[in-house]
Amino acid sequence: xxxxxxxxxxxxxxxxxxxxxxxxxxxxxxxxxxxxxxxxxxxxxxxxxxxxxxxxxxxxxxxxxxxxxxxxxxxxxxxxxxxxxxxxxxxxxxxxxxxxxxxxxxxxxxxxxxxxxxxxxxxxxxxxxxxxxxxxxxxxxxxxxxxxxxxxxxxxxxxxxxxxxxxxxxxxxxxxxxxxxxxxxxxxxxxxxxxxxxxxxxxxxxxxxxxxxxxxxxxxxxxxxxxxxxxxxxxxxxxxxxxxxxxxxxxxxxxxxxxxxxxxxxxxxxxxxxxxxxxxxxxxxxxxxxxxxxxxxxxxxxxxxxxxxxxxxxxxxxxxxxxxxxxxxxxxxxxxxxxxxxxxxxxxxxxxxxxxxxxxxxxxxxxxxxxxxxxxxxxxxxx
Amino acid sequence: xxxxxxxxxxxxxxxxxxxxxxxxxxxxxxxxxxxxxxxxxxxxxxxxxxxxxxxxxxxxxxxxxxxxxxxxxxxxxxxxxxxxxxxxxxxxxxxxxxxxxxxxxxxxxxxxxxxxxxxxxxxxxxxxxxxxxxxxxxxxxxxxxxxxxxxxxxxxxxxxxxxxxxxxxxxxxxxxxxxxxxxxxxxxxxxxxxxxxxxxxxxxxxxxxxxxxxxxxxxxxxxxxxxxxxxxxxxxxxxxxxxxxxxxxxxxxxxxxxxxxxxxxxxxxxxxxxxxxxxxxxxxxxxxxxxxxxxxxxxxxxxxxxxxxxxxxxxxxxxxxxxxxxxxxxxxxxxxxxxxxxxxxxxxxxxxxxxxxxxxxxxxxxxxxxxxxxxxxxxxxxx
Numbered sequence: 134x135x136x137x138x139x140x141x142x143x144x145x146x147x148x149x150x151x152x153x154x155x156x157x158x159x160x161x162x163x164x165x166x167x168x169x170x171x172x173x174x175x176x177x178x179x180x181x182x183x184x185x186x187x188x189x190x191x192x193x194x195x196x197x198x199x200x201x202x203x204x205x206x207x208x209x210x211x212x213x214x215x216x217x218x219x220x221x222x223x224x225x226x227x228x229x230x231x232x233x234x235x236x237x238x239x240x241x242x243x244x245x246x247x248x249x250x251x252x253x254x255x256x257x258x259x260x261x262x263x264x265x266x267x268x269x270x271x272x273x274x275x276x277x278x279x280x281x282x283x284x285x286x287x288x289x290x291x292x293x294x295x296x297x298x299x300x301x302x303x304x305x306x307x308x309x310x311x312x313x314x315x316x317x318x319x320x321x322x323x324x325x326x327x328x329x330x331x332x333x334x335x336x337x338x339x340x341x342x343x344x345x346x347x348x349x350x351x352x353x354x355x356x357x358x359x360x361x362x363x364x365x366x367x368x369x370x371x372x373x374x375x376x377x378x379x380x381x382x383x384x385x386x387x388x389x390x391x392x393x394x395x396x397x398x399x400x401x402x403x404x405x406x407x408x409x410x411x412x413x414x415x416x417x418x419x420x421x422x423x424x425x426x427x428x429x430x431x432x433x434x435x436x437x438x439x440x441x442x443x444x445x446x447x448x449x450x451x452x453x454x455x456x457x458x459x460x461x462x463x464x465x466x467x468x469x470x471x472x473x474x475x476x477x478x479x480x481x482x483x484x485x486x487x488x489x490x491x492x493x494x495x496x497x498x499x500x501x502x503x504x505x506x507x508x509x510x511x512x513x514x515x516x
Numbered sequence: 517x518x519x520x521x522x523x524x525x526x527x528x529x530x531x532x533x534x535x536x537x538x539x540x541x542x543x544x545x546x547x548x549x550x551x552x553x554x555x556x557x558x559x560x561x562x563x564x565x566x567x568x569x570x571x572x573x574x575x576x577x578x579x580x581x582x583x584x585x586x587x588x589x590x591x592x593x594x595x596x597x598x599x600x601x602x603x604x605x606x607x608x609x610x611x612x613x614x615x616x617x618x619x620x621x622x623x624x625x626x627x628x629x630x631x632x633x634x635x636x637x638x639x640x641x642x643x644x645x646x647x648x649x650x651x652x653x654x655x656x657x658x659x660x661x662x663x664x665x666x667x668x669x670x671x672x673x674x675x676x677x678x679x680x681x682x683x684x685x686x687x688x689x690x691x692x693x694x695x696x697x698x699x700x701x702x703x704x705x706x707x708x709x710x711x712x713x714x715x716x717x718x719x720x721x722x723x724x725x726x727x728x729x730x731x732x733x734x735x736x737x738x739x740x741x742x743x744x745x746x747x748x749x750x751x752x753x754x755x756x757x758x759x760x761x762x763x764x765x766x767x768x769x770x771x772x773x774x775x776x777x778x779x780x781x782x783x784x785x786x787x788x789x790x791x792x793x794x795x796x797x798x799x800x801x802x803x804x805x806x807x808x809x810x811x812x813x814x815x816x817x818x819x820x821x822x823x824x825x826x827x828x829x830x831x832x833x834x835x836x837x838x839x840x841x842x843x844x845x846x847x848x849x850x851x852x853x854x855x856x857x858x859x860x861x862x863x864x865x866x867x868x869x870x871x872x873x874x875x876x877x878x879x880x881x882x883x884x885x886x887x888x889x890x891x892x893x894x895x896x897x898x899x
Contacts, residue, residue, distance in 0.1 A: 176823070177819060177822040177823045178821075178822040178823070178826075178827070178828060178830060179818050179819055179821070179822030179830045179846070180822075180830075206815070208815060208819075209815055209818055209830070209843075209846055209847055209848070210847060211831065211845070211846065211847045243813070243815065244813070244814075244815020244816070244818070244819065245814060245815040245818075245843075245847065245848045246848070347819070347822070347823035348819065349815070349818075349819050349822060418801075418890075418894070419894055422890070422891050422894035422895040423894065423895065425891065425895045426894075426895025426896055428895060428896065430626070430627070431627075431628060432589070432591060432592055432626065432627020432628040432732070433627070435562050435592055435627070435628075435732075436560060436562055436591075436627065436730070436731065436732050438561075438562070439560040439561040439562030439563075439730075439732060440559070440560045440561070440730035443561075444561070445561060447561060447562045447563075447592070448594065460592070460628075462594070463562070463592055463594060464592055464593060464594045464628065465592070465628045465629070503891060504891060505888050505891050505892075507801075507805070507891075508805050508808065508886060508887060508888050508890075508891060509888075511801070511802055511805035511806065511809075512805040512806065512808045512809025512811060513809055513811065
C-alpha cells in the first residue's frame, strides 16, 4: 500500500447508531498542509446536510481534513442537520488547529434521524490523537453493510494515488457512488483535479449499479497534498485506475451479491445508446434473479435491451455469455446447449457481451445478481 | 359473473412446455359473430410473433376468435415463430369455420424456444369441441406464475363487460400489461373502442409495476359482439372499472408479493411529474424490501422521490403512510413513533400519500413489496 505523502488517518468508536454498537464509526483524514479539493456529489434532490456543506467547500477547492461517520446519514434532518454537521466540523477544526470550513463532512447510514452530536463531539479529541499512517482504519469506520474495507493504491513515478470507498447497496449510476475519497501527493491544480475526477467516474462509478437506487449522501472527494511533481497524464491514469478498482470492489461487495457481472454492449449508434442498453440489462430484476439462479434464460437479456428505449433491430443481435455464443440474429444460436450455459452461469464472474448492430457505440456496465440475501439485508428493521 | 352475449370459452392441455405438464395451457375464445377488435401491445422493441401478428389484426379491427397459450412466449423465434403462429391460427380457423386472419394469437411463457406446433395443433379440435359458457377455463389456461385465475365483470344496463388477465411478474408501466382480454356485447365502433381502451389503461395497467421489467408479449385485446345497445358513456365507465379491477388483481398476485401498496403523489407541477415520482417510489428496491420487512425506514421513500428526476423542494414534502403522518416538511414528523409505523407496515394493504408541493398534478401507482419468494420464483431454472 503506497500512501500519498502528507495524509494521516484515524478512527474511533463514537456509538453513532447507539452507544451499544462498539465498532469504529467515526473516521478522520488529516492533511498536514492545505490540500487541493475536488468533489462529485449525488444528484438526488434530497441532499443530506454533509452533501450541502461538502458542495460549498469543494466549490472553494481547499481542505485540511475529512470527518466521516457511518450509522447515520444526517439526511432529511433540515436546518438542525446543517447545524449539527457544522458543530462537529468546528469541534474537529479546533482540535486540529485548522479552519472550520476546511473540514469536509461525510455521513452514511439511516436517514431522518439526528446525529448524536454530543457523543460524537466527545470522541473527537481521541480521534485526533489517534492519527497515524494506516488508511484502512478510516475505510473500516465508514463501512455499513460492507463485508470488507475498500482501499486501493497505485504508484505513479514518485507520486502515489490512494482510494478509499464504502459500498455496498443503494448504488446506482449517474452520480458518484456512496462515499469515496481519493488522495494523491502529486502537484495538481483544482481545475485539473476537477476534470480528471469527472472524466474518471464516467466509466467507473457511473457504470455500476447494484439496485438502481440513488442515495441522498453520495460523495466522492479528491484531495491532493501537492508534494511531488509528476506528469499530469500519468496521474490522470493512476486516478482513473484507482477509481475503477474501487468501483469493482463495490460491485464485488454488493449487498447479497454472489456474482460479479460485466455487461458490454457494442454496435450501438453511439455511446449513450450503448450505455442505456447496458444499464437496462444491468438493472433488470429478471436478469439479476436469473443470474443468481444460474437460469439459462437468455431471453430476459434480450427483452431488457428491447425496453431500454434505444432503436435497434432484434434480428441483428448477437449475445455471448462468458465467451459462449447464445444468441445469433435475435434467436437462440445453432446447437445452443442449455446445460453448457447453466454451467457457465454458476461461475462467480460472468461476462455478457451484446452486439446490437454495426454502430460505433460501446459501453461496459458492472452489476451483481439479486439474491435472497439482498432481500434479507434490506428488509431488516431500520437497516 | 355476467358474461357478454355471443362469446364462448374453452381450454385444453396441449403440453406446451412439455408433454409431462398436465394443466390446461391452451385456451380459446370464440365470437359467434364477427366482433369489433381493439388492441394495445408492448412497446418493447423485441416483440414476440403473436404481438407482431396481433398488431396487424387489431389494425383491421375485426376478429372471430382469440387463441392463447401459456408455457411458451413464441418470442425471439424469428420467421419460424411467425410461421408457427400462423399455422396454429389456420388450424383453429379451419375447425371454427372462420377466416384465418380473424384468429388473434396470444402467447406467454419462456422466451426463445419454438412452439411445439404439432402437439398444439393436434389438440385444437378438442379445444373447439369444448367451447362453453365459463370464461374461467380460459383464464386458467393463460396462467403462468399466477396463483389464481383473474376474471372480473360488470353489468352496464342490458350490456355486460368481462375482463380476463394473467399476471404476475414482469409487469411494468408504459404499456398494456401481460395478457388481457376485455369482452363486451355493447354496440360500439372500432374508433370508440380504441379510444376507451387507450384512456382506460392510462390509470390502470400503465399505473402498476411489480418488477419494472417490460415483456416481449404484453397485449390487451378488447372485443365487442355488438349485440346490445347501451350508452357509450356507461360502457366506457364499465370497461374502465373492469380494467382497473384486473390491474389490482395483477398487483395482488404479484410474484412473491405479500402486500398491495398504493402510492399517491399530489401537489406536483403536473400529472406527468406526479407519475414520475410515484413510479420512482413504486420501483425502488429499497422501498419494496423495507415494505416486505415492515421496516419503518421512511427515508427511502423520500430518497426515491428525490432521484425521480422531477423538481421539488424537499422541505415542502409531507408523507402519510396508511393515514399516519410520518414526514412533515421533509423531516420526521413531530412525535413520530417508529413502533406505530412498524405496526401499520405489517398490514397486507399499505397506502402511501406523498404531497410534494402546491401544484395541481396528482397520480396513483400500485405496486407490491419485494420478498424472498420473488427471488425464488425468478431464479429457478428456465422459469
